[in-house]
Every structure is written in structure tokens, then in C-alpha cells.
Amino acid sequence: MKTFLVLLAIGAAAGLMGALCGVGGGIVMVPAFTLALGMDQKTAVATSMAAVVVTAVVATANNMRSDGLIDWKVVGIVALSAAAFSWWGSDLMKQLSSPVLTKIFAFLMIAVGVRMLWK
Numbered sequence: 001m002k003t004f005l006v007l008l009a010i011g012a013a014a015g016l017m018g019a020l021c022g023v024g025g026g027i028v029m030v031p032a033f034t035l036a037l038g039m040d041q042k043t044a045v046a047t048s049m050a051a052v053v054v055t056a057v058v059a060t061a062n063n064m065r066s067d068g069l070i071d072w073k074v075v076g077i078v079a080l081s082a083a084a085f086s087w088w089g090s091d092l093m094k095q096l097s098s099p100v101l102t103k104i105f106a107f108l109m110i111a112v113g114v115r116m117l118w119k
Contacts, residue, residue, distance in 0.1 A: 006036050014051070019059045025052050030105060041098035041105070049090075 010032040014025030026048040033044035063069050093101060 025055050041101040
């Protein structure tokens, strides 16, 4: 039951932060999966990617209700590029160790956070 409640809390935080900040929830889910549930980094990343599909579809459906909120031309170009590179990235993720992935994720979070604070 405790794990179920932790998963509900992770989902709530990821959905809210993903919808508010456009982070896709992975920025919340990956650390939560590793710290609260003890998942290794690879499992946390792969599980997060699967969960983000659902949250992205739901948030997009809700955002479509506001005319002009989504720039579909940008979506098309970015989605094609992201899809191609995510295939390559998921192969690369499988080859790297969990500690290396953790360091890459932590560095990215810090770098983006610092950049946002000082911009």
C-alpha cells in the first residue's frame, strides 16, 4: 500500500510539474523513482519515458481546447527530430552504466537550473 501511495504522489507531482513547466514529468519521476523506490537509473528512465507518453497526451488534449496555444508547425518539426534522436538515445542509454546516467542527468538538471536562474 505504501508503494502505491508513493507512486500516486510521484504521478501527481510529475503531472502537475509537467503540465505547468513543460518538463514532461521525467525531471520529477526519474529522481523520485531512484530515491523513493530504489530503481536503478536505467529502469527509472525507461519507466519515466513510458509514463510521459500518457501525461503528454492528456495535457495536449487539454491544451488543444485553447485556440492557438499549440504551435503545430513547431510540434511537427521538433517531434520528428526528437523521435529520431530518442531512438538513438535509448540505444545509447542501454550501453551506459546507471552511475554514468545519473551523473549526466544531475549535470543537465543543474546546468539548466542555473541557466534559468540567471537568465
